Amino acid sequence: MLPDSAGGRAVSTVLDVAVCLLFVTAAVGVLATVDRPTPDDSDTADRAASLLGTTTTTVHYAATGPDGGSGGRAAVACRVDGGSRPDDCRTAHGTVADLLAHAAVADVTAAAEGSGFERGVRNATHQRLAGIRSSWQVVVTWRAYPDAPLAGRLVVGDGPPPGVDVHTATLQVPVAGNGATEATGADEPRTVDAVARQAASTMITRLFPPEPTRLALVGEASADQRTASHYRRTAAALGVGLDGAVADGSVRRANSILTDALATRYARDLETRTDDPTAAAALVSVETATVTVRTWSA
Template identity: 40%
Template structure:
């Protein structure tokens, strides 16, 4: 399946959208008829199978109120125009991965227009007069991890509402490391598990080849990628030599720093390194649909 083609193929991409075909897993509802048993399951299936194209502009607001395109850029506004195509669930997963934060500190602030356009697209697909719908999208390399991404469409359902729910999962673009983490747990304990997870996460959100192209590419991909690295370094308390543009070295340093953060968290969260390894879910973004009557 071709997914989000413009964002994957475009050599100037800085948002680093990655992923593969949607894997449909209707949580707790697979045995029900999606049309009559659980309306949320029907909506989740719709998101997983229907495609959309989202037109948007890259936002440079996160670079500061005084940021302007360099003098040599002929048309800074035109250079920010993008188009993303894929299933609605895949695009929702992209939104969650672009919003990745470490310790609550987002790595990028450039996705506002994409998120607004995607929210409108999702609402149109799910519109139905007799019920209300909300969508929550979430990625964590393991439950409760200090790094993760999320995205929401619609309001939270009222506490007293009769809510039906169903989920699908899409690829996060990060490798599935559970098997490697289990091996590392036996040989190197929490440190080994944390290193395996950190290495996969950094490679997923900063894919070396595409990131190298972005750092050395056209405006605004270059400055936005550098800013993303800068925020990642600040969030993990490490100095990254961004000006040299050596992605291998940048990713190595970031991996070490993130592994330290994850190891400390795993020691407080899991009773053993093996338990931490078994909890990893780096490769999937969960898209949950909730429906209720007004």
């Protein structure tokens, strides 16, 4: 038989443990029933835009058929890692935002619509934003100025439902290409027509860079057909004919025809907005595509 003091200590220890367990249980119960605060997603759009602008990726895609679409078999083969790839497979590398801008530019001539490249860019966007806790949509546009004729646009993701708070962040992504890089040239613009012509020349050069386009026209039959199809679509959008320039493989002449037609459209439109060449130049930007990220609570 234990002494009274030992028995007292044993009983006390048991009571201490029991009381401790009660407190722990009560605390757990309190923590479990506390209402969690609604997460603030006001910074989610900024974070998503940052991810698109800083994360690089590689897109492998097939470019078969005259319209730049890809057959299912070719598209699958281009996604196989390692080993040789079919000659018709292409690779694009850059930040996700860069590739989105590229797809928006291609959309001007319908070169990206339904293509393997567009699908690859859409998939890359979904993969990059998979960890975003909010619902999102990405809208990419490339145009000389708001509501300008001849523009490219790409949308990834469904739009927000009505009545929700939407947060927005934008990126201005440089559009790579050759040729002129300023809508007004090195000097101050002298006329609105000069602003319009420089902007038109830059856009057409972005769409049909002379040397790569010439090589495509005289190269393999499928590339020839795709490039000719893109020319025809652009000419139809501007209401002009290319007068055999494409058939002759004359990129310089085809681009000149398109530039003249687009410059006329730009000048007519800009003159309804301002008669000041400097103000007109400030309206025009064909050097960047705008990537807009929209987020909202699911």
